[in-house]
Amino acid sequence: MxxxxxxxxxxxxxxxxxxxxxxxxxxxxxxxxxxxxxxxxxxxxxxxxxxxxxxxxxxxEKRAVWSPVPTCTHVHIVVGDSFAGSMKQALKGLGCAETHKLITLRENYAIGPLDGLDSPEGRKARSNWFRNNITEAFEAYTEFEEEYNELLDKLEQIPEQAEVIVWTSGNACEQAGMRHALYLLRNKRNSISVNDACAICEELYNRPDAFINYRYSGEIPSDKLRETITRLDGKGKLCAADIARLEREWQVITEQTGTLRIWRDSAVLEVPAEYYDQYLLEKLDDLKPPVGDNGFLKSARLIGEAIGYCEQYIGDSYFEYRLRELIYDGILEIKGVPAAMHFYSIRRKQQRTGKADFQSALLSMSQPNNSENTSS
Known part of the structure; x- marks a missing residue:
């Protein structure tokens, strides 16, 4: 294949x-x-x-009907295919699929370079980074460029009377994506609101004895999302000053040169690429590998553990990329083929005594002790 x-x-x-x-x-x-x-x-x-x-x-092909049409009254802008799928189900369940349309930003804004993303050169640099570092990378720069132009076309199709609802939540991916959407909408005169799907859902359903803290909107089931949509009632509407501020924040983000971002203190912060390396190694040390596998652990199991306990939403592909970097650096060793996380296992690099080291050890044992010779 x-x-x-x-x-x-x-x-x-x-x-x-x-x-x-x-x-x-x-x-x-x-x-x-x-x-x-x-x-x-x-x-x-x-x-x-x-x-x-x-x-x-x-x-x-059938999903194309979700693109903006001249008669639509609302356009929802979401980040990520998973959240888009749940949103489509929720809108269908509410019976408003004809008037509520959807635009999806498919980027994981938490990872990869964003420097100059709104220029062909910046998009090419991002595409090249994904192809070189992420196993589930874009097939080609042309496809990435086509997706970006398709996004611009959909935004241009938003009719003037439609209310635009940009969805976000407390993670770098959706927060940066929301700011990017507002930057791309800068010439539109539509009413625009921003709503945090996870925060609304937690407020509606969490109780002291039973609660869920969502890290990204794609975790919300469609039935709960339906109720979230019905509770909007004009909430989150932005004034011109708010939109201008968020546009500027997007431009600041695109001036960052790193490849990893987190959400902290109400800001999208750039952190070093190796930010989670020690976290991955600690999780590896905590897990018990299968008996009889020489201490090797399936990389997919480690990544699943890392995702499950990570407070930030990063995505499995970045953790897998860092595992390979730890292998290249000689900190981990591999069994299998690193084509995808399910195809190989890892463990801490084992200390080995090579032939030369063994011979050197024997030689030192055969030599007289200098301190003893001096004393005699």
């Missing part, structure tokens, strides 16, 4: 909301069970799976 095929599958599955993904998974597992138990013909099961594949991959 070629990289472009893997990326197309990832794009198709990332765009699914939780309510859409689970039925597909259940169907696939049921078909596998039938094949395993040899119930029915293999040809029939394969045909069912191929039909499911074609339907899933074809959803990308």
């Amino acid at each position: 070629e990289l472009k095929d893997i990326l197309a599958i990832k794009k198709a599955t990332d765009s699914l909301g939780e309510g859409e993904l689970k039925p597909y998974l259940r169907f696939i597992l049921a078909e596998i069970k039938l094949m395993k138990e040899q119930e029915g013909t293999l040809e029939a099961a394969v045909a069912e799976l191929i039909e499911l594949y074609d339907e899933l991959m074809g959803l990308q």
Whole structure:
């Protein structure tokens, strides 16, 4: 399978909301069970799976109806395919899919260079960094450039009467994305509001004895998101001064030259690329590798642990990139092929006694002790 095929599958599955993904998974597992138990013909099961594949991959074209149209009354701008999938499900559930349209910023703004992102040179530099460091990178610069131009086209299509709702939450990815959206909307005269989906959802549903702290909006199930949307009622509307301030903050972010950002003290802060390296090593030391595997641990398990306990939303691809850097630096050693996190295991670099070291040790043992010779 070629990289472009893997990326197309990832794009198709990332765009699914939780309510859409689970039925597909259940169907696939049921078909596998039938094949395993040899119930029915293999040809029939394969045909069912191929039909499911074609339907899933074809959803990308059907989703085009979510782009702004002249008659829409609201346009929701979200960051990330996962949140976009949940938002689509929520709007469908509210029965307002015809009047509420959606624009998705697909970037992970927490990682990779953002310097000059709104210029062709800056976008090319970002694309090159992803291709060189992230296994799930963009296939080519041309595709990345096409996505950026497609985003500009959708923003231009927003009708004057539509209310624009930009969604964000307490992480660098969505906070930087929100500021980028406002910068790109700088010439529009629409009413614009900014709302924190996670904060609203936590206020609605958290109780002292049962609560969830969401790190990014993609974690919110569509049923809770529906209620969040109904509670907006004009909240979060920005004045011209607010918009201008957030636009300037975006320009400051794009002057940063680093490749990792976190959300702290109400600001998107640049931190060193190795910011989480020690955190990863500590998590590795805490985990117990399987018995009989010479201390090697599946990298996917370590990354899952790191994501689960990290207060920031960074994404698994960056943690996997840093694992490979630790391997290159000789701090970790690898078993397997680092094509993707599921294909290799890691452990702390083991100290080995080479042949030369062994011979040197024997030689030193055979020499008389100088202090003893002096005393005699």
